[in-house]
Amino acid sequence: MPAPESNMERLPMNENPAGAHHGNAPQGFPPQNNTLGPMSQGPPQLPPQMFTTAAQLLDLTDKKLVLVLRDGRKLIGVLRSWDQFANLVLQDTIERLYAGNLYADIPRGIFLVRGENVLLLGEIDLDKEDDIPPHIQRASFQEVFELKKKEDGARKVGDKKRHGKLQTLGFEPEHSGEILF
Amino acid sequence: MLFFSFFKTLTNQTVTIELKNDIRIRGTLKSVDQYLNIKLDDVDVLDLDKYPHLSSVKNMFIRGSVVRYVMLPRSEVDIGLLEDATRREAANQAGKAR
Numbered sequence: 001m002p003a004p005e006s007n008m009e010r011l012p013m014n015e016n017p018a019g020a021h022h023g024n025a026p027q028g029f030p031p032q033n034n035t036l037g038p039m040s041q042g043p044p045q046l047p048p049q050m051f052t053t054a055a056q057l058l059d060l061t062d063k064k065l066v067l068v069l070r071d072g073r074k075l076i077g078v079l080r081s082w083d084q085f086a087n088l089v090l091q092d093t094i095e096r097l098y099a100g101n102l103y104a105d106i107p108r109g110i111f112l113v114r115g116e117n118v119l120l121l122g123e124i125d126l127d128k129e130d131d132i133p134p135h136i137q138r139a140s141f142q143e144v145f146e147l148k149k150k151e152d153g154a155r156k157v158g159d160k161k162r163h164g165k166l167q168t169l170g171f172e173p174e175h176s177g178e179i180l181f
Numbered sequence: 182m183l184f185f186s187f188f189k190t191l192t193n194q195t196v197t198i199e200l201k202n203d204i205r206i207r208g209t210l211k212s213v214d215q216y217l218n219i220k221l222d223d224v225d226v227l228d229l230d231k232y233p234h235l236s237s238v239k240n241m242f243i244r245g246s247v248v249r250y251v252m253l254p255r256s257e258v259d260i261g262l263l264e265d266a267t268r269r270e271a272a273n274q275a276g277k278a279r
Contacts, residue, residue, distance in 0.1 A: 123239055123240050
């Protein structure tokens with residue numbers, strides 16, 4: 001197994017990387033006490049503070065990120081602050097709407113996002129940032145918004161039909177009660 | 182904490198993650214935490230045409246609550262050991278409950 005590398009090694013080992021988030025390290029989980037027993041001999045044991053939400057988000061701080069929310073929104077901004085629940089603060093945020101082969105940007109500003117709404121957080125490769133796939137065209141907000149409304153409506157109708165059918169067969173539709181795009 | 186430990190043994194392996202919204206992402210597992218939030222490096226989104234917003238993303242943090250499956254390299258999983266660990270964990274839990 002290769003030794004852990006990259007950002008992980010630059011984490012401060014002796015102090016909590018999160019500073020104030022001291023309670024974040026999993027309690028009652030000393031690094032040597034791996035419940036998998038013998039398997040723990042394989043990979044090197046990393047200090048437990050590397051396996052915390054805080055350590056994961058520390059690497060992404062002050063980077064330009066795309067944040068995908070549970071309602072399907074895509075926000076692009078700079079991550080400035082966060083906590084152990086993945087509550088996030090984004091600065092200079094734009095919202096990017098996608099519909100069909102079109103997209104539009106809306107300047108938004110500062111976002112404070114509650115962690116439960118986060119789907120994923122991707123670091124944007126600044127070299128590839130402008131390589132938007134060739135079939136995707138920039139368009140006006142109005143145009144994209146109207147198209148998106150139409151698409152969302154069509155999807156809602158389709159979902160409703162599918163859920164109805166599933167329910168008559170005795171299935172509970174997946175992630176019902178929770179919006180996920 | 183069994184699966185937390187298990188995933189920790191899989192760091193630096195290539196895994197494919199399927200999210201609850203059907204996006205599938207392949208990448209190197211860099212880190213996992215107690216909520217099974219996952220950090221992936223060198224990501225490769227399958228069916229990228231459908232998810233243009235992920236085209237310039239190189240590494241990502243995925244919230245554990247939106248993961249449906251994690252597909253693992255078969256050769257890196259010691260099934261026997263995992264079974265043992267699961268039984269031991271279950272026995273511990275039963276011991277605690279009493």
